[in-house]
Amino acid sequence: MTESWATFGADLHLELTAGRGLRAGLAEALREAARSGRLAPGTRLPSSRSLAADLGIARNTVAEAYAELVAEGWLTARQGSGTRVAQRARPRRAAQPAPLRRPARPGYAYSLLPGTPDLGGFPRAAWLSAARRALAAAPNEAFGYGSDPRGRVELREALAGYLARARGVYADPERIVLCAGFVHGLMLLARVLRARRVREVAVEGYGLDVHRDLLAGAGLRTRAMGVDGAGAVTTGLPAEAGAVLLTPAHQFPTGAALTPARRTAVVDWARTTGGLVLEDDYDGEFRYDRQQIGALQGLDPDRVVYLGTASKSLAPGLRMGWMVVPAPALDEVLAMKGRVDWTSSALDQLTLAEFIRSGAYDRHVRSMRMRYRRRRDELVAAVSGRVGVSGIAAGLHAVLDLPPGTEREALRSAAWQGLAVQPLSFFRHPDAAVAARDALVVGYGTPPNSAWSATLAALVASLP
Ligand SMILES: Cc1ncc(COP(=O)(O)O)c(C=O)c1O
Structure with a gap:
């Protein structure tokens, strides 16, 4: 019993x-x-x-x-x-043979946890046909150990064109290093920083704990910058920080865009101190308003490492990411990556190259942008008058500001509705000097299309 x-x-x-x-x-x-x-x-x-x-x-x-x-x-x-x-x-x-268990109960019926796109939107047919073409055209040497640690030149060239065109990145294929997602790129950069005897990295006061843990695991202290409606507070950065990790286009998770003055401030800091700016452009493809927010890297390609990923635009399961590395740091990054490309599948790289070259990537991003924009508008309409919504100009998540003192109650109600959702406080750096804020981070990109309406209804029913 x-x-x-x-x-x-x-x-x-x-x-x-x-x-x-x-x-x-x-x-x-x-x-x-x-x-x-x-x-x-x-x-x-x-x-x-x-x-x-x-x-x-x-x-x-x-x-x-x-x-x-x-x-x-x-x-x-x-x-x-x-x-x-x-x-x-x-x-x-x-130690003992385990008794047979019933299959695990699914924990929650609905999820608005941020971090993944709608996996049901993965462009299976277009990806498959790009893979077919890529495989048919692949030279035999593509099946060997990748002799260039930067990754396949076909993908680096395709990305250089795309990033310059769509994100305003100063991208030279020679300085693009392919990696297994953002996390792998950050891992390599953390090791480069440690080899430079850097001890501290400035990070945003709100951000992903896995990224902070990764830096800590590499022996780097993280110092929290403030975060407000203008993005991370990049003024007054200390000289001791050897690098600054930022999400300039769409602060994760608050959703602010870094203002021009703060962009200039962080680049000036890097020029003065010799430090590096690590730009995490995780969802830069998904911008809904007219005002385009280009990459910070364009301001100073010799100081900013641009990091992009296919995790939001395609799927995290692909484990594909890319860095555009400043020329002075390229050898250090390659020394950390290894003499050959151990980490990424050449066939996936060739497929993504073909996917981009053929225009399928642009088509897919455009169609997903419309899907997410529609959801965002429905979310805003559904909660209007009940709670404040912010961070909605871009990306796949929004922040719902709750009346003070009601966050716990909202989380409790969400659990009763079978809805997984995270409070903003979950993303707070333990040392961050940011004002306490009762809010939910709503990953409206996460549910499959078929569950979207029910998920939204569960969210609305959870609100105070
Ligand atoms: C802030 C942020 N950065 C980066 C990523 C992508 O990480 P990766 O490319 O390792 O999947 C995510 C994905 O959820 C993210 O939320």
Whole structure:
């Protein structure tokens, strides 16, 4: 028999098995929630104090259950960022043969978590026909180890044309380095910075924890810049920071575009200190208003590393990204990547090159832009008069500002609706001097078309 205990300290529903010790029962309930995916990786758990208060049990009992799961790898605990569900929680191999389990229950019926495009929109037919053409034309040497660590020249040339035309990037195929998504590019750059004896990187006060963790894992401290309606506060950057990581076209997740004055300020900082600006242009293809926001890299290609990705425009599963590297840093980046191209499939590179050259990439982006724009407009219309919406000029997500003090209630209601959604505070750098803001980050690009209306209805029903 199971007893369902719903607690709302931080939006957590647990099913404790009756008849077990409290600590063991709680640990098993948490394990099951992480295993089934109902508690998404990265989810921050309530403090042991507030969960204990919600459950009416001793704080030590909760703390011990948390510690057990940290030791098993289901949870992570870090000073300042609390206890979270581990990024890659997987069932551990049991010492005894495990009893047969029912298939995992899907955790949430709907998702508005930001980070992925509508995967149902992947252009399967056009990709397949580009792959066919690319394969038919591929020289035999394409099946060997890629002898140029920058990646296939066909793709570098296609990207150089596209990035110059569509994003205002000063792109020379010789300085394009292909990588397995933005994260891989950032990994290489972090190692370059460490080899330069850099110790600190300035990052936006709101951003992705995985990117901050990656920098920390490479031995770099992250210093939080403020973020406001004009993007990251790039004035007054310290000389000690060896690099600045920015999302200038569409700040992630607040959605602001970096103003011209702040663009100039960060480039001036790089010129004065010799530091690098790392420009994350993750969703630059999706701009809905007339005012185009070009890449920051155009201001100073010798100081700015431009990083682009196919994760939003096509699919994250492709693991394809590209960097346009300043000439003075090219050898350092290539030394980190390796003597040959170990990381990306030549066939995928040739396919993407053909996809871009044939015009299929532009067609796909245009059609997805229309899809996302329609969703964005529907979202704005559905919540108007209830909550404020911002960050909507571009990208696949928006920020909904809730009345102060109602964020928890909204998250709780969303969970009841079966809707996965994240609060803005989830993305806050632990040291950021940014004003607390009750808000949700709504990834309206995420649901498949077939689920969009129901997902939007679940969101509206969750709002205070
Ligand atoms: C801010 C930000 N940068 C970069 C990326 C892309 O990362 P990758 O290319 O490694 O998939 C994402 C995707 O969600 C993102 O949100």
